[in-house]
Amino acid sequence: MNSVERCDVLNAPDVVAFEHGLACHGVSLCLGEQQVLQEVDVVLPNRGVTCLIGPSGAGKSSLLRCITGLHETWTGDIHIEGQSVRHWQGGVDALRRQVGLIAQKPTVFPTTIEQNVLFGLSRKEKKSLGREGVQHCLQQAALWDEVAHRLDDAATDLSLGQQQRLCLARALALKPSMLLLDEPTASLDPRSKASIEQSIRALAVVMPVLCVTHDLVQAQRLSQYIMFMCAGRLLESGFSDALFQHPKRLETREFLCWSVCDCSASEEK
Amino acid sequence: MMIRLILILLAVPAVVLPLLSLGYIFVQAAPWFSVTVLLGDAQQHSMISSGLVPQIMGSLLLMGLACALAFPAALSLALFDMIYANASQRRVLAAALQLLQGIPPIVYGLCALVVLVHLFHWGISLVSGALVLAVVILPLLTENIMHALQRIAPEQTEAAKNLGLSAWHIVVRVWLPVAWSDILTGVLLAMARALSETAPILFTATVFSGVSLPDSIWSPVSSLQTHIFYLAQEASNKQAMGVAWVSAALLLLLVLGLSVVAWWLRQRRLGA
Amino acid sequence: MFKRFIYMGLVASSVWVLTLLFFLLQSSWAFWHQIGVQVLWQDEWYPYEHLYGFLPAIVGTLWALCIAMLIAVPCALAAAIVNSELVPRQVQPWGRVLMEILAGVPSIVYGLLGLWVLLPFLQKHLNLLSGHSLLAAGMMLSLMVLPTMMLMAEDALRAVPLEQREAGMHLGLNWEQRLWRILLPQAYPGMRSGMILSLGRALGETMAVMLVVGSMDRMPEPLYNILQPAQTLTSRIGREIGEASFGSLHFSALMACGVVLAAMALLLGRLAQGRAR
Numbered sequence: 001m002n003s004v005e006r007c008d009v010l011n012a013p014d015v016v017a018f019e020h021g022l023a024c025h026g027v028s029l030c031l032g033e034q035q036v037l038q039e040v041d042v043v044l045p046n047r048g049v050t051c052l053i054g055p056s057g058a059g060k061s062s063l064l065r066c067i068t069g070l071h072e073t074w075t076g077d078i079h080i081e082g083q084s085v086r087h088w089q090g091g092v093d094a095l096r097r098q099v100g101l102i103a104q105k106p107t108v109f110p111t112t113i114e115q116n117v118l119f120g121l122s123r124k125e126k127k128s129l130g131r132e133g134v135q136h137c138l139q140q141a142a143l144w145d146e147v148a149h150r151l152d153d154a155a156t157d158l159s160l161g162q163q164q165r166l167c168l169a170r171a172l173a174l175k176p177s178m179l180l181l182d183e184p185t186a187s188l189d190p191r192s193k194a195s196i197e198q199s200i201r202a203l204a205v206v207m208p209v210l211c212v213t214h215d216l217v218q219a220q221r222l223s224q225y226i227m228f229m230c231a232g233r234l235l236e237s238g239f240s241d242a243l244f245q246h247p248k249r250l251e252t253r254e255f256l257c258w259s260v261c262d263c264s265a266s267e268e269k
Numbered sequence: 270m271m272i273r274l275i276l277i278l279l280a281v282p283a284v285v286l287p288l289l290s291l292g293y294i295f296v297q298a299a300p301w302f303s304v305t306v307l308l309g310d311a312q313q314h315s316m317i318s319s320g321l322v323p324q325i326m327g328s329l330l331l332m333g334l335a336c337a338l339a340f341p342a343a344l345s346l347a348l349f350d351m352i353y354a355n356a357s358q359r360r361v362l363a364a365a366l367q368l369l370q371g372i373p374p375i376v377y378g379l380c381a382l383v384v385l386v387h388l389f390h391w392g393i394s395l396v397s398g399a400l401v402l403a404v405v406i407l408p409l410l411t412e413n414i415m416h417a418l419q420r421i422a423p424e425q426t427e428a429a430k431n432l433g434l435s436a437w438h439i440v441v442r443v444w445l446p447v448a449w450s451d452i453l454t455g456v457l458l459a460m461a462r463a464l465s466e467t468a469p470i471l472f473t474a475t476v477f478s479g480v481s482l483p484d485s486i487w488s489p490v491s492s493l494q495t496h497i498f499y500l501a502q503e504a505s506n507k508q509a510m511g512v513a514w515v516s517a518a519l520l521l522l523l524v525l526g527l528s529v530v531a532w533w534l535r536q537r538r539l540g541a
Numbered sequence: 542m543f544k545r546f547i548y549m550g551l552v553a554s555s556v557w558v559l560t561l562l563f564f565l566l567q568s569s570w571a572f573w574h575q576i577g578v579q580v581l582w583q584d585e586w587y588p589y590e591h592l593y594g595f596l597p598a599i600v601g602t603l604w605a606l607c608i609a610m611l612i613a614v615p616c617a618l619a620a621a622i623v624n625s626e627l628v629p630r631q632v633q634p635w636g637r638v639l640m641e642i643l644a645g646v647p648s649i650v651y652g653l654l655g656l657w658v659l660l661p662f663l664q665k666h667l668n669l670l671s672g673h674s675l676l677a678a679g680m681m682l683s684l685m686v687l688p689t690m691m692l693m694a695e696d697a698l699r700a701v702p703l704e705q706r707e708a709g710m711h712l713g714l715n716w717e718q719r720l721w722r723i724l725l726p727q728a729y730p731g732m733r734s735g736m737i738l739s740l741g742r743a744l745g746e747t748m749a750v751m752l753v754v755g756s757m758d759r760m761p762e763p764l765y766n767i768l769q770p771a772q773t774l775t776s777r778i779g780r781e782i783g784e785a786s787f788g789s790l791h792f793s794a795l796m797a798c799g800v801v802l803a804a805m806a807l808l809l810g811r812l813a814q815g816r817a818r
Contacts, residue, residue: 070710097713107708110727119722120712167708174713272717273627279619283687284636287643290654290684345550353547364814369558371810372803373745375775379782379799380561383568387787404558437543458645465647468747468775472782494649494748501656501752510657517650528642 021046021208022067022178027076029062029232036062037074038232044178044225049204051223051240052212055255058229060212061104064180068092068101081177100171104183106163108155113147116155117169129173141169142199161192168199179203181211185218197222216256220244228252291521298518301511318508321516323481327490328520330395330483331470332463335402336410336456342403343410343459351418352436370408377404378469386473396486398474405466406459413455417448450538457531461524467494493520569800572793580794581801586758586772588781588791595801597760601675601771602805605750608679608767609743613686614736620687621694621732622720637695644688652749655681660753673755673770681749686739693738697731698724737813741806747775756780774802 022044029037037059044050052060066074067085069092078085080099088095097120108116117134118126134151138144143165147158155166164184171179181200185193200209200222213219219226220240227237228251236243236252247253309320350362381401385391421444429443445452475495483490493516500513576593583594624636659680660672701724709719755770758777762769778798785791 068711070707091715093713093715095713096711101711103704103707103711105704107702107704109705109708109723120714170712272720276619276622277627279616280623283616283620283691284639286684287646287688288639290651291643291646293654293658294650342550342554345547346554349547349551353544367814368807368810371741371745371806373747373775373806375745375747375778376565376799376803376806377561379778379796380565382782383564383787383796384561388564404561407554407558435543440543461645465645465649467647467649468779471779494647497649497653498748498752501653504657513653517653520647521650524645524647525642528645532638532641 021081022210023077023079024063024067025077025079027063027066027074027078029059029066029071029074031062031071031073036232037066039076040229040232040234042227042234042237044208044210046208047204047206048224049200049209049211049222050225050227051219052210052227052229053214053216053219053255054229056214057231059232060229061182063229064101064182064210064212067180068096068099097174098177099180100174100176100178101180102164102167102171102182102184104186106160106167106187108158108163108166110154110156112152113155113158113166114151116166117173119170120174133173134169137169137172138166140172140199140203141165142195143169159192161188161195164188164192165196165199168196172203176207178207179209181209183212183214186214193218228255230255294514294517294521298511298514301515302518306512306515318512319481321493321496321512321519324491324493324496324516325519326482327395327475327492328464328494328523330490331398331402331474331492332460334395334399334486335406335463336460338399338403339407339410339459340456343407343414346407346411347414347418348440350415352440366408366411369404370412374405374466375468377401378471378473381469381473391487393472393474393476393489394487395474395483395490398470398490398492399486401469401473402463402466405469406462409462410455410459413458414452417451417455418444420451421447450534454531454534457527457534461527461531464520464524464527465494467492467498471495471498493523565796565799565803569793569796572790572797575790576794580797584760586777588785588794591790593794593797594758595774595798597758598772598774598777598798599801600760600764601678601754602744602773602775604675604761604767604771605678605682605754605773606740606743608676609682609686610736610740612680612683613690613739616683617687617690617735617739618694618732620691621698622724624691625695625698626716626720626724637692640688640692644692646685648685648746649748651681651685652752655749655753667768669768671755671770673753673757675754675761675767675769675771677753678750678771678773678776679767681753682743682746685746685749686743689742690735690739693735694728694732697728697735700731701727734813737809741809741813744806744809745775745802747779751776751779774798774805778802 022042024040024042027037027040027042028035040059040063042063052063054060062071065071067078067080069085080095083089085095109119111119114134117137118129121129135144135148138147143162146162147153147166155163158166168184179200184200185196188196197218200211203209204224211219211222213222223240225237226240226243228235228243228247228249230251236247236249238248243252244256247256305318305320307321309318309322346362346366350359354362378401381397381404385397385400386393391397425443425447426439429439434442470492474490475492476489497513497516497520500509500516503509572593576591580593580595581599582596583592584596585592585594586597620636620640624633628636655677659677662672663669663674663677664672705723705727706719709723714722750773754773754776756772756776757770758772761767761771778795781791782795785795
């Protein structure tokens, strides 16, 4: 099934063409004896937030790691903006600079806040980015107001939520053309969560953002497009309103029901 | 790419040189390995050809006595640290052990010379040498035993305490059965260390000539380590060189043997 | 009962160690009292003429340590990086085992090798009279501390968490960049304590140094000449303790050498502990 047919099913007028951006065809991954991914076909719209949902162990994080080359034994095809990931110009390091990955656990380097933002850049790039560039990245990550006066403080002194936003700023400094987020707000408090979601929404206006999340309420809030994975397979995908209200597959319905039931139970409390 | 090459170039001597050195010793010793060298040539009457049995026995006696003396002390220090010490006492003990470990063994030899050989009038004897070696290996042995005890899961100790067992029972019935192989590894490593030390026993326990097996712990001994030292000064004498190579090879075999057994014990524990 | 045994062991060990150290100081006291601290910077050592300059031995010790560190540090660090980052996973434990076993080799064995292999080599290729020199001593010492330093450096490298390395990968840094910007800076404290520990061991090494350094109590001429026979503190003690009669001033002087040696070792230990915090 090609990208146009998939788009036809949902037929929304404001979706931009799917061909650019991320496209995975028949991606399979076997780790040890376990088949982690089975023939996954993914086509990402090239703007907007796409959330990847599914139960634990569905292979969502593994798919992200295949895209950036952290897993090397996957089979199939992955193309970003028409170029194959396997034969990326400049090697896998250049690929990772283009595709910014934010991991679940915020990992800052034991240096200053400013140095953290500049960490992935070469010396020339650091000079050309300058203070204004650092400020711009921190603003995009919704962190500038909190650290503007203490850029030379240790990054490890920041709270977890601030550290995660610093990781976002650090990735943005490399001017990526897409963002992959692996449960970015999983360990954060609600205020930091809201802050990061705001940044993600702003960034999604200019680049595709793929966000793995366990939080279905967040997925509904944040995303325009949803993909549901289970046991290594991509079972269903579609625009988020449509999928949440009228899931087509039984597994999706079950998953949403369980999670919805959990949510309402906690609301009643 | 360049950096990787430079790193590999620098790393190769770090691994290859020590290996080559050991190989060289065995290669040089091989032609001299014979019963006459080991057991002595009855027809010749020089120190060089009187066999190596007294030296081997001397080294082993020194090592064994040193470990026998150090082990109870190390065990009580480790048990004190684990059971009875409060936080500041533990800090003091850790600092003291590190301090003692840093003092060069020859300084301990000097101390023993003054105290044991002269002050106590024990003279140059097996017991003097064993006591100084015991002090040299004490910090190492204590740390090894402490590490071994620290590896025991605290839940087991808690469960035993909840049953009302006394400290003695906890150590003997819970700790020792679990940690015995780690403790044994530590003892083997300390034994290897005791075999390697030459300077402290050079002037407290050993003499070159006129020694066969010691009559008692108050008499001087000979040892492989010091024998090598004395023979090394006789580079012009081909036979002395041969016996020296053989002594070095024997000493290496003993020390490496202990290390390998210690490693195997550790693997066994990790595998289980 | 049990508690009594433990406390007895504690007290016995402490008393014993303190006694030994006390008498070291006491027996060298006569020397310090009679001759004075200025021997530390006098440069002539002729015990039979009551000249007890410590400077040649101290300078020799420092030179030998310098040479040893200059050779050992790059090689050990490189070996640690290679074994923990470049070598395939299955081979890595064997590298460690090899180093752990090599770390236990007796120093007298190295001394033998130094005397009969290294010295003739130096004599031939550097055109020396006998090969006895500070260079030889430094080379032997570096060989002896290489395994320990490599093991500690490798431990420090492995202690850097996986997340830090992956964060570097996510940023598109290649292996060399990750090494310089993430691994080495974060592993440096551990590596430094490994270096200081090895320095302490090299400081106290007697047998190997005694056999190859030449035992000539004179200052290197010029000061950077490491190719002449010279003297270190440990070598001097080892050589002359047999000759000095108990209770004589010479004997006290050698005990004083021991005190200086212990003081240097303690200083190193304080350095290591201080930086570790």
